[in-house]
Each structure stands twice: as structure tokens, then as C-alpha cells.
Amino acid sequence: MVEQPAHTRYVASSILASATKHERANQMLSSRVATYIRDRAIFTPGERVLVAVSGGPDSLGLLAILRDLQPTLPLHLTVAHFDHGWRGDSAEDATFVAALADRWGYQRIMGQAGSPLAHSENAARIARYAFLRQAATDSASSVIATGHTQDDQVETLLLHLLRGAGAHGLAAMRPRSADLARPLLATTRSELKRYLADHQLEPRLDPTNADPRFARNRLRQVVLPALETFHPQARRLLARAADILAEEDQLADDITTRTQQSVADPLRDQAAFAAQPVAIQRRLLRRLFPDLDFEHVESLRREILTGRAIDAGHHATATAASRQTLTVHPCTCEPATFHARDRIGHVDASTIVPPLTIAHRAPGERIQPLGFPYPKKLQDVLVDAHVPRHLRDTLPIVRDAIGIVWIPGVTVAETRRVTPASKQQLHLEIVPS
Numbered sequence: 001m002v003e004q005p006a007h008t009r010y011v012a013s014s015i016l017a018s019a020t021k022h023e024r025a026n027q028m029l030s031s032r033v034a035t036y037i038r039d040r041a042i043f044t045p046g047e048r049v050l051v052a053v054s055g056g057p058d059s060l061g062l063l064a065i066l067r068d069l070q071p072t073l074p075l076h077l078t079v080a081h082f083d084h085g086w087r088g089d090s091a092e093d094a095t096f097v098a099a100l101a102d103r104w105g106y107q108r109i110m111g112q113a114g115s116p117l118a119h120s121e122n123a124a125r126i127a128r129y130a131f132l133r134q135a136a137t138d139s140a141s142s143v144i145a146t147g148h149t150q151d152d153q154v155e156t157l158l159l160h161l162l163r164g165a166g167a168h169g170l171a172a173m174r175p176r177s178a179d180l181a182r183p184l185l186a187t188t189r190s191e192l193k194r195y196l197a198d199h200q201l202e203p204r205l206d207p208t209n210a211d212p213r214f215a216r217n218r219l220r221q222v223v224l225p226a227l228e229t230f231h232p233q234a235r236r237l238l239a240r241a242a243d244i245l246a247e248e249d250q251l252a253d254d255i256t257t258r259t260q261q262s263v264a265d266p267l268r269d270q271a272a273f274a275a276q277p278v279a280i281q282r283r284l285l286r287r288l289f290p291d292l293d294f295e296h297v298e299s300l301r302r303e304i305l306t307g308r309a310i311d312a313g314h315h316a317t318a319t320a321a322s323r324q325t326l327t328v329h330p331c332t333c334e335p336a337t338f339h340a341r342d343r344i345g346h347v348d349a350s351t352i353v354p355p356l357t358i359a360h361r362a363p364g365e366r367i368q369p370l371g372f373p374y375p376k377k378l379q380d381v382l383v384d385a386h387v388p389r390h391l392r393d394t395l396p397i398v399r400d401a402i403g404i405v406w407i408p409g410v411t412v413a414e415t416r417r418v419t420p421a422s423k424q425q426l427h428l429e430i431v432p433s
Contacts, residue, residue, distance in 0.1 A: 029187065029195050030068045036186045037073065040175040043143070048076040049181070050109075050141035052132055053101075055081070055093040055204035058147035060100075061192035062184055064201060066145070067104060078139040082131045083112040084124050086208060093204045109135040126374055136179065148173055148182045151189045154238045155219050164294060166282075171246040188235075256283040265350065266304055274305055288351070289402055289415055296402045300353060303401070324396055324430050326358050331427035335418045340370040341385070345398065345406035345428035347416040353401040358430065361397055367404045368414040378404070385410045396430055 037043055051066065053059040066077060079101040083090045094110055101108035111131040132144050153172050160169035175185055184192070196203060212218050227234040259280055266273040266284050273281060278301075285297050330349065338346050365378040382392050387410065398406040406412050408430055418425045 029191055030065055033065050033183055033187060034069050034073060036175070037069075037183050042176045042181050042183050043073065043075060045074055046076070047143060048078070048139065048141040050078050050080050050132065050136045050139055050144045051106075052128075052144060052146045053079050053081055053097050054147075054206070055096045055100075056147075056206055056209070057192055057196060057203040058149055058152075058184065058189065060147075060201060060203045061187075061196055062145060062147035063100075063104075064196070064199060066183070076141075077106050078135075078141055079106045079108040080132055080135040080139075080144075081108070081110050082128045083110075084127065085113045086124075087206070093206075096204050107139065109139060111135065123380070126376070130373075133179065143176070143179055143181045145181045145183060147184055149184050149187050149189050149192065150239045151220075151235065153185050153242050154224070154235045155216055157238055157242045158219055158223065159215060166294075167245055167249050167252065167279075168283075170242065171249040172242040174246055185239075252279060252283060256280055256287065259284065260287070267350070267353070270304055270307060300402055303353075324358055326356060326398060327429050327431060328356060329427055330424055333425070333427060335425075338412075338418065340411045341409055343409055343429075345408065345412055346418050347405060347412060347426050347428065348418050348422040349424040349426045350422070351416045352405065352426065356398060356400050356405065356428075358396045358398055360393060361395065365404065367407070367411070369411040370414050370417055372414060381407075381411065398428060398430075 043049065049066070051059075051063050053063050063077075063079065066073075066075060069075075070077075079097065081094055081097040083094050094112075098108055098110060113127055136142075136144050156172040157170055160172065163169070173182055173185060174180075175182055208214070210217060210221075212221065224235065227238075231237065259276060263269055263272045263276065263284060266281070266288070273284070276284070281301050282297055285300055289297070289300075331346070333346055335346070361378055361382075366375045367378055367381055368375040369381055369384075379392075382395070387395060395410075396408060397404060398408070404413055405416050406428055
């Protein structure tokens with residue numbers, strides 16, 4: 001037998017050692033994700049999971065790792081892809097995801113924005129999650145898995161911090177919250193890129209992820225590198241802070257739930273409300289009025305503590321603006337007849353904090369439209385309702401002390417709507433003065 005030259009044996013053994021090292025790294029990453037899933041109870045064996053796959057590195061890595069884990073963590077996976085329609089080549093992303101799902105034997109659900117979306121992160125997120133939740137229903141999936149990584153967690157924490165968020169906002173994203181699962185929150189983008197390269201998986205790259213017009217991209221390009229000059233482990237430490245805050249936020253939520261049994265209505269039970277710690281007072285009010293910002297929550301909290309909050313169930317004030325008058329009176333109208341775009345509004349009396357006023361729109365205002373799961377910019381709501389541009393600045397808008405209640409002919413705020421639990425409802429109507 002002819003012996004190989006020494007240098008050939010060295011090169012061959014180096015290649016083998018390198019391949020073995022990469023293989024071990026891949027197995028370690030999959031194993032770490034499996035441990036994270038188990039420790040955080042993210043999935044249950046056999047659960048039906050809708051995997052959101054854009055085709056980018058994070059979501060492609062998520063699908064590939066879940067596929068790797070299926071022998072030890074059996075899940076029923078369905079692939080979902082949503083095309084925002086922002087880029088001319090976005091159809092190629094959809095083709096890529098569809099071909100991958102077919103090759104790996106997964107059912108797929110493809111979606112596309114029905115009309116051009118505003119170029120904003122918020123508009124994209126709302127449209128994407130509306131599609132994903134419908135796709136989850138269509139595929140009988142109990143949870144939606146997204147490819148959010150540790151880097152996304154850090155960016156979310158910093159964005160919320162810069163907006164003045166409290167503990168709930170700084171807790172950022174949870175590994176599993178309601179119908180959303182994030183198995184990669186302990187995994188970095190660089191780890192996923194190595195994993196994909198070692199598996200010879202070439203992701204689609206979205207150039208908008210580098211567009212500095214988006215706040216998250218500016219944070220990624222400017223702020224985080226600057227923080228790493230102060231501490232090279234800044235990302236890992238910030239992610240750990242978000243994890244700690246998430247646990248503490250959950251504790252505060254549990255306390256608030258128990259407190260609601262004794263303070264069911266803060267607007268009426270001033271003494272019981274005042275006896276609570278300030279943090280719990282704020283959480284109680286945010287549960288009642290989820291679309292309020294911090295300043296409005298604080299204003300309402302102080303009014304309750306000083307006894308100035310009026311019992312909205314028995315008193316409402318009408319004011320005039322632009323030669324129009326708002327009439328308000330209790331009613332027993334049939335809720336089944338109510339519609340968002342009615343010219344007469346019906347609201348739950350207990351949600352109103354007087355005085356009720358009529359005014360026009362203000363820059364930056366938001367409202368959670370009737371039946372919609374998230375607050376939206378008022379401008380977007382008016383556009384969606386096909387209110388002519390020349391009428392938007394003169395449209396009467398009914399507000400109380402904490403925000404928009406009703407926009408005649410457009411929508412009632414979801415947080416003010418009449419429900420089966422409503423004890424008293426108010427009939428609102430605008431008439432000429």
C-alpha cells in the first residue's frame with residue numbers, strides 16, 4: 001500500500017476536523033434551541049404550528065431547525081409567507097418559499113397585500129399578523145412561530161426604551177405569548193448565518209432591512225455598534241435584561257389580575273383603587289383603556305385619586321364645536337343593530353371619562369377601530385374608510401378626557417363598544433346647533 005505524503009495527510013485531517021467542528025456546532029445550535037423550547041414550554045409535542053417564513057436568514061433558519069428537531073420534537077408544521085408588495089422582486093421571495101415548502105413536504109399558505117401598504121414598519125406588521133392569524137385558523141394551527149432572534153429582542157428593548165416604555169415594554173418579546181412563539185430568542189443572527197452556510201441553504205436578502213428610513217435599521221447600524229464600544233457583550237447583557245424584565249412583568253400581571261377582583265371598577269371605587277401601589281394602579285387603568293398613552297393614564301389616575309373622575313355611567317356632558325352639538329343620553333337600543341359606520345354612536349357608559357367634546361383631528365392621533373385588534377393611526381383609519389381627503393380635516397370627532405370615542409360615519413373605538421357585560425349604554429348623536 002502506498003503511503004500518502006505527510007502534507008496530504010495533514011490537509012485531509014484538517015478538512016475532516018473542520019467539517020466535524022461545523023457539524024458539532026450545528027448539532028449544538030439545534031440542541032440549544034431544543035433545550036430553550038423545552039425549558040420555556042414554547043411548544044407541546046404534536047402541536048400544530050404555523051411557521052412564518054419570509055425567505056430571509058432568520059425565518060429560513062427557524063424552519064430548518066424545527067425540521068431538524070422533528071424526530072425528537074414532533075410538530076405539525078405549516079409554512080406561511082406574506083408578500084407586502086413593497087419590492088419589485090418580492091414575488092421571487094414567494095416562489096423561493098413555496099419551492100422550499102414543497103421540497104420539504106410542508107403544506108404552505110401564501111398571502112399578498114390586497115392594496116399597496118404604506119411604507120412603515122407598523123403598517124407592515126399589522127397586515128402581516130392579520131394574514132398569519134387567518135392562516136393559522138385555516139390550517140388549524142394553535143400557534144404562530146416567528147424567527148425573532150436575540151438581536152431582534154435587543155433592538156425591540158432599545159426602541160421601547162427610547163419611547164419611554166415601562167417594565168411591560170422593556171420586557172420586549174416573550175418566548176411564548178398567546179398565539180405567538182419565538183423559539184430563537186436565545187439565538188443570534190450570526191449563529192443562524194453559520195448554520196445556514198453549513199447546511200448550504202441560501203436565504204433571500206431583503207434590501208429594506210438596510211434602509212435607514214426605518215428606525216430599527218438605524219438602531220442596528222448606529223446605536224448598537226456604539227454600545228459595543230462600551231461593552232463588547234452589550235447585546236447579550238441587554239437580552240438578559242429583557243428576559244429578567246419579562247419574568248417580573250409576568251409577576252406584576254398576575255398581581256394585577258388578582259387585584260381586579262377587589263378593584264373591578266377604578267372609576268367608581270376610589271378608596272380601593274387608592275390603596276393599590278402606583279404600578280398596579282397604572283396596570284389596572286391600562287387594562288381598561290389599552291389604547292391610552294402614559295400621559296393620559298397618569299392624568300386619569302390623578303383624577304381618580306383626587307376624586308375628580310366623574311361617574312361616566314350616570315353623567316355625560318355635551319359641548320358644541322363648529323356649529324354642531326353632541327347629544328348624549330342613556331338608551332336600551334338593540335346592540336345587534338349597531339354598525340361601525342353608523343351616523344349614530346352607541347358606547348359602553350362605563351368607559352367614558354367626561355367631558356365629551358367635539359373637535360377635529362389632531363396630528364399623530366390613534367384609535368383602535370371597532371373589531372380591530374390593534375390601535376391604528378387616525379389618518380390610516382380615515383383612508384381605509386374612504387373619507388375624501390378634503391373632508392378629513394373638518395370631520396367631527398367625539399372625544400372624552402382620555403381619547404377618541406367615536407367618529408361619526410367611520411367607527412366607534414373598540415375599547416368603548418357595547419358588550420354583553422355592559423350595564424349601561426349611551427346613545428350619541430351630532431345635530432346642527
